[in-house]
Amino acid sequence: MYEDYFSIDDILSTQERIRCQLLVDIPKLGFLESSSATATLNDEKKDHADEQNFSSLTANTKLELPYWMIYSICNCKTRFASLPELPLIYSRIQRQIFAADASVVDLAKQAAHFYRQGRHLLELNFDEKRQVAMTLLQTYQQRFRSIMDASFHLILSSDHHHHESMKQQTGKFERQEKILLMLGQAAFRDYDRLVNNETKQMLPPKIQGMTTDLTNVLNGGMNRKRKR
């Protein structure tokens, strides 16, 4: 399920907070109830600190916890919590919007890790699992055409009209789609180099440190030392 421990995409997509509902009483964690983003105690409340720390969370409280925590407590044998509702982007209303026309939804703003987070969510147990999964798949298939069209046209920085309309369109792509876009464009940039006879130039090698896969894809096409 997870790619690897240091994968930035995984880290970002699993730290989103999701509402869950506790099924049992949990002692000593009462302070979690009042916090949603920060868990720091004020100076005024320090007197009550001892009491607060040792109060317990009753069952049926709703909490917002990050996904990686929920994965551990919702799936183990003794289930501490269940998932009453999904994050907004996967709800029934949104799913209907996706079914109508998926390519107009601005995923970059609403859920920059839509697909990855969806896949993580599908590891948990909840109703409507199949509908969410089908929505993910169909949304990807619908948006694929516009990704392909955008990536097979090279975006030249000198051409401003084209640039603006392209930017508007690609601004709606979320992270996974953007990666795909850059792969397609890198391939076309390579072909352009061939047409312009740049492949036979000798270039000095570029000194790179540790780079991610994405920059390797982009840089692989640009600087090559050729010996003839």
Add this chain to the structure above:
Amino acid sequence: MDIDEVQYLSENELISVVPNFKHPEINLIRGSVGPFLPLVPLQVPIWMAIHLKESHRCRFVCPEWLTFDSVQELLRQEQQQETFTPMPNPYVFILSQTIMNVALEDIPNGDQIRLLMKDLWDLRLAKLRSSIGNLARSGALYAKVTHLTQVEICLIRNFLKTSLKHIAQLQDAVPDE
């Protein structure tokens, strides 16, 4: 394989040239290139032909698939069929560019052939795009495509690989009931 490698490999194809010097047989690792006699055409690999041409020692003979008529015929066939037509050479697009960069004067109607080649390229690319679009939309497991040149394969390889991986992952996540 990237574009650079494909270009490198494409230069191994044979082409006819007419040398203007005399030289006995040259023995290379891949085979030997026959004795060079002035005004006698012989087959050499393209990299050697380019080298000779740039040092003004030979003249190119236009290969059969690069004449105006045959390219026009190719274009016509491509326009008629919905699937891809077989190309005379797996490296047509790269070689036509390379040859025309070096020896434009040896090819009759060079500019027109260049335009025709561009039309052919655009046509095939459009077919590629629509077939990839159909593949993604239908969610099929595989698609069979024949008669693609190496350059085109290079272009779409990374893109297609990653997008099909995404689709496969999303399909796996659908629970069976």
